[in-house]
Amino acid sequence: MKIHPLLLLSGFFLLILVLSEAEAFGQSPPGVSEFQEVERDMKKFYVALSRLSFVVGAVSGLLGGLRVYNNWQMGKHHIDVQVISWFSACLFLATMGFFLSGLFGVPLT
Template identity: 30%
Template sequence: MSEKNKNSVHKKFFILVALALTTASGFAQGNGMAGINDATSMVTGYFDPITKLIYAIGAVLGLVGGVKVYSKFQSGDPDTSKTAASWFGGCIFLIVTATILRSFFL
């Protein structure tokens, strides 16, 4: 193949690649915003059930912690207040985390 034919083939190839990239970017621009909006609506749709699930987990942990603290209190353990603080702190953390995440993203 001569040098002139190689240059011609390379030029045609680069023109074809440039045309393909231009066309592909034109198609991507039209669907990009719709895709972002769809993803946003899908993610925000999950926040209500997840928030309720976190509240339910916090309630169950509160009940389990209450039973554990009551059993320690009845048995006369000296570290009852430390156990109560840790269980109560865990429940408060879950509730505050769910509320803050909801306020940030909705």
């Protein structure tokens, strides 16, 4: 019984593949532990960052309101664009918390 050399060669490569997979099976790919560490840090800092975004939204809303009021008092009655832009900016900052909580998997508290 003669074994074909191509069959012998393919069996050899299959054996090398199986042994290399068995050796790497217990190890995680590089960078996984770093991503898990960053995920833990983001969950820890998420509440502080979301509160900071609300503070920035409140300050920008107050400044926008003062700007609109000042323009109204100066006689510029075409302030519709300013009102819409400042309202949209505050709305964007308020809703970013929901999207970021879904992105990072942090429950809203």
